[in-house]
Amino acid sequence: MSLTKPRTMPGVLELLPLDQIAFQEMLDNIRAGFERYGFLPIETPAIELSNVLLTKSGGETERQVYFVQSTGSLIKGGDPELALRFDLTVPLARYVAEHEHKLNFPFRRYQMQRVYRGESAQRGRFREFYQCDVDVIGKDSLSPRFDAELVAVIDQVFQALKVGPFQVRVNHRMLMRGLLEHLGVDGSEQQTLVLREVDKLDKRGADHVRGSLAGEGIGLSSDAIGQLLDFVGFRSSGVDEALAKLETMPTSNEALQQGVSELREVLTLVRAFGVPESNFAWDCAIARGLDYYTGTVYETVLTEHPEIGSVCSGGRYESLASNYTKSKLPGVGISIGATRLYWQLREAGLIDTGRSSVAVLVTQFDPELFDEYAHLASMLRAAGINTELQLEPGKLGKQIKYAVKAGIPFAVIAGPDEHAKGVVQIKDLSRQEQFEVPKDELIASLRVEIEQYRAMALAKEPTS
Amino acid sequence: MSLTKPRTMPGVLELLPLDQIAFQEMLDNIRAGFERYGFLPIETPAIELSNVLLTKSGGETERQVYFVQSTGSLIKGGDPELALRFDLTVPLARYVAEHEHKLNFPFRRYQMQRVYRGESAQRGRFREFYQCDVDVIGKDSLSPRFDAELVAVIDQVFQALKVGPFQVRVNHRMLMRGLLEHLGVDGSEQQTLVLREVDKLDKRGADHVRGSLAGEGIGLSSDAIGQLLDFVGFRSSGVDEALAKLETMPTSNEALQQGVSELREVLTLVRAFGVPESNFAWDCAIARGLDYYTGTVYETVLTEHPEIGSVCSGGRYESLASNYTKSKLPGVGISIGATRLYWQLREAGLIDTGRSSVAVLVTQFDPELFDEYAHLASMLRAAGINTELQLEPGKLGKQIKYAVKAGIPFAVIAGPDEHAKGVVQIKDLSRQEQFEVPKDELIASLRVEIEQYRAMALAKEPTS
Secondary structure (H helix, E strand, O other), X not given: OOOOOOOOOOOOOOOOHHHXXXXXXXXXXXXXXXXXXXXXXXXXXXXXXXXXXXXXXXXXXXXXXXXEEEHHHXXXXXOOOEEEOXXXXXXXXXXXXXXXXXXXXXXXXEEEEEEEOOOOOOOOOOOEEEEEEEXXXXXXXXXXXXXXXXXXXXXXXXXXXXXXXXXXXXXEHHHHHHHHHHOOOOOHHHHHHHHHHHOOHHHHHHHHHHHHHHXXXXXXXXXXXXXXXXXXXXXXXXXXXXXXXXXXXXXXXXXXXXXXXXXXXXXXXXXXXXXXXXXXXXXXXXXXXXXXXXXXXXXXXXXXOHHHOOOOEEXXXXXXXXXXXXXXXXXXXXXXXXXXXXXXXXXXXXXXXXXXXXXXEEOXXXXXXXXXXXXXXXXXXXXXXXEEEOOOOOOXXXXXXXXXXXXXXXXXXXXXXXXHHOEEEEEEOOOOEEEEEXXXXXXXXXXXXXXXXXXXXXXXXXXX | OOOOOOOOOOOOOOOOHHHHHHHHHHHHHHHHHHXXXXXXXXXXXXXXXXXXXXXXXXXXXXXXXXXXXXXXXXXXXXXXXXEEOOOOHHHHHHHHHHOHHHOOOOEEEEEEXXXXXXXXXXXXXXXXXXXXXXXXXXXXXXXXXXXXXXXXXXXXXXXXXXXXXXXXXXXXXXXXXXXXXXXXXXXXXXXXXHHHHHOOHHHHOHHHHHHHHHOOOOOOOHHHHHHHHHHHOOEOOOHHHHHXXXXXXXXXXXXXXXHHHHHHHHHHHHHHOOOOHHHEEEEOOOOOOOOOOOOEEEEEEEOOOHHHOOOOEEEEEOOOOOOOOOOOOOEEEEEEEHHHHHHHHHHOOOOOOOOOOOOEEEOOOOHHHHHXXXXXXXXXXXXXXXXXXXXXXXXXXHHHHHHHHOOOOEEEEOOHHHHHHOEEEEEEOOOOEEEEEEHHHHHHHXXXXXXXXXXXXXXXXXXX
16 A cells, blocks of 8 residues: 655644644643633634624734635535634634623633634744733623723733733724824824834834825825824833823823824733833834734844744724624723644744653563562552653663653662562663652652752743 | 624634633643643644645545635635644644654654644534543554553543543454455445444434335344344343453454454453453444544443533554555554543533632731732732732731632731731631631641542532
8 A cells, every 4th residue: 555645734843742732731831820810711623604704894903814715615515504614713703693681791701722823834923823812891881991801811911921021012903093093194094004104113114104104105204104103112111101101191082082082091000919110011113913902012032032922912992893783892802822832832942842741650570579569550640640650571771772762760679689578779861860759759859859850940940 | 992892713622711620621631641641742733734734535524624725815815724723633743753763662652732624513512622642552562462552541531631430442343344255245335334334223212223224225034133133133241251251252254353352451451451341342333533533432421420421532543644654653642632521521410610710818907008918918829828918908807708609719818916026817708717827827827628528529529
């Protein structure tokens, strides 16, 4: 029989077990952070009905959609009735509208699942990847306090991830819109053009942006450009500085007034939540979500790795599910692209291979004593210790070598002498030390050893 | 704008948050059981290349495959190059073959992910569902001891799931094949026919099966039928009884000898692993996997709910990845269809709505004291207690009602009087009791309360 080359499609991240453990730890940390703030889990199917998923004429998004057809439907022909979700926001909208009368509002949900996009194949671009989203959906209205709480959630999660210093950068779309109006940039199309230029500040520099803003198609006065860049170049280094700068904002229109007032409330409250002031800032250059977001917007950067870009973004939106329900459901949310984040952290050397989920290998010194080894393994497992039992006989050296290669930190060894004396040997494979304990102290001793090993491993992590 | 009806495709199980928590607990228990026995996690992409996924001319399977096409590929036309996995075994084979030189053998992996099948829509049949698989893959050979270990894994998992009494039923395909040969049923086609009839014993009864076995197309002698049904009607009620019955097996061919010897080893070892003898049996009627399995086969039933059928099945196979590699990779594995299991347990009243992952609601008695409430919430979160903070003002009664409806067990209440005295009220929402503690004892008191609440909730679970 001819062989098929075993391979995955491009644009997926498939991991070896120890890397999978590291990735799983990252997901567990994110989940714990979301739950710490009282968010509830949901999961939705990866396959949605096409006409439900694609209600908006989605332009760029639609071009990346993966459609799904069963064999029967393929034979019948016609347009595919099913499609894979490309984010978790549209499924959330569908979920909230579908289950509206069974949910508590404000509805605080988190969701950590894979999404699918027909991206062009390119290093670091994924076609199947995890998103970890938190959203709060209000009925009719939702206080800006929820916008503040999400900054605290991001802070909680990224502290737990131990990826070094980070900063949540906050801005407000209404404030930006109001400021542009104030500077004579009217109409959302024209404002979008300007914000798109502003977005290039980091990459192209102020001179380039100044030129574009003065040039054809936009044609701002140099005075207006000066005022705009004064704000857009501003990033607060503490809440008081941010509040002071907010005081200097013009107040010539309602959008400006509301934007300033909400942003003030958000920043003040983030501090009241106990988030360290170095971990968040008002950054007037954040202009994300040109049409979608209507209030607060967030980006999060690893301060020592700006090249990675935003690792957690989101914002406030007017109405979540207007395609599915007449109810007004304003919301605010954030999203972590966990697959891409993991990949980038690994590339940047900020994340290592995981520690094995196996704590102990019970070795087979003497095949005659196999039942004794089976008993030891059962004992350890009953005590909650993740244990692998060497099932096939072989040289002890080879067994130990296997454990080391597999990243298992401890081995239990017992030959006929130990058996006769009622003792066992515990071998610490990372420190190459070995010591003897009475069999009935095995569990207690191993617990201490494992605890120490974990504490040491934590202390050794790259940036903790 | 006209509204789109928000709905999912038929054949998916989408849960409300508290049910999702119960389901997640089930998955966490399964994962913990797998890890307790030293299995390592992997995840593979849901989307595989069609020509890699569908190497075998899969008949029934292939008809249920969901194919995937990006918009671009749809426009181009032609056969879809991508498909969704329909199980976790083919992706495992692809994974092991692809990463063969980076893996340790025997490769002990678990995998808990969704799979996709274009089933016809029917109550209790799912098109998108979780499978939780454990497999051990050997290189060249793999001892029957691994077959025994998997029974212990099933035992560990189902004890942790607390779904009442269960039994893992074990049989051996070679023993069955040898027995059939011994009775004059030669050739795999003919044997398949006979085993298919035997599979109907539970549903159609012995008389019906006796008739079919004697009838056209099979034509067994009544003596042969008697011998066959003698074994096939046998289910051991302990290891010693099983071993005694195995002694009475004919030994007229090699398959019989090997089957008897391996099954003896497996049953003896399962006992040595400490699995209670009521939790497993030799059941000669288990004939699962007509072609695929070649040695041990497993089914697991909830003894008080036989109508549910097998909740965990699997077996031993000759070679995992012969489509992808020349290496001989024998394996043994089990699979839990977690979505279906959850659905069935819920239908049978064996599983309840989950307890909220939120332990405490910090209420807002006096909007003026909001910063104090934010501080209390931060304190509790820093202590590792999952806390929701009431962000919007409102009547206390309404806040408490919300907490009760959301399943949050405790509320923290502090008005101006408490604030002045440096105390807070803890309200136990399940027992409708309330008591006062000094603010600096809040964390310690709540920890005790939450501990007690969890213990009580565990004790109340349907069948624990």
